[in-house]
Amino acid sequence: GNSVTQMEGPVTLSEEAFLTINCTYTATGYPSLFWYVQYPGEGLQLLLKATKADDKGSNKGFEATYRKETTSFHLEKGSVQVSDSAVYFCALAPYSGAGSYQLTFGKGTKLSVIP
């Protein structure tokens, strides 16, 4: 079956540090890949997505590249801010032609950014 593995947290960084959160996946075919973010007390928000190999998703200074050869979708940001403190979830959706109902999520990585 499908699975997503992301690095264990929590991750604590100083403001303006470089961020990498690793994510690897197992899936058949060509899934779509997502990063969601959950700020304290809120639901999940889509941060970025990529739907095919070598696609780069980007939003709010965050980037992730769909690497089929390494089955990875690592999240990066060059300079984090205190406001980026949140829990980050990597997820995949299998491709079934007409669309798919089920997202498979990683366990989430909590990021804390200190001033």
Place this chain on the structure above:
Amino acid sequence: ETGVTQTPRHLVMGMTNKKSLKCEQHLGHNAMYWYKQSAKKPLELMFVYSLEERVENNSVPSRFSPECPNSSHLFLHLHTLQPEDSALYLCASSQVGGAGRTKNIQYFGAGTRLSVL
């Protein structure tokens, strides 16, 4: 107004109570989902409704009963819950079917924080 709205935001109930969680989406989507988020566990998909028909039920105990009266509304009826059911319950919606991979993006509400005493 936000895309997916959940009420109430917080709920405390006893094990013998009956309560309902409500979700409403204003995005024109045709699929809705219930998830359970517990501390230190992956997000668990509970139910999926597409075009108001249930298409997924991931071995959820019968004390959880979903209802989808139309494509914009989703309920989760709760009865005789256990303390281990305390969690954040998230609702999501998406547009499924049609061309394009981007139509399976799910949009989430803020969740209902449930505590079972």
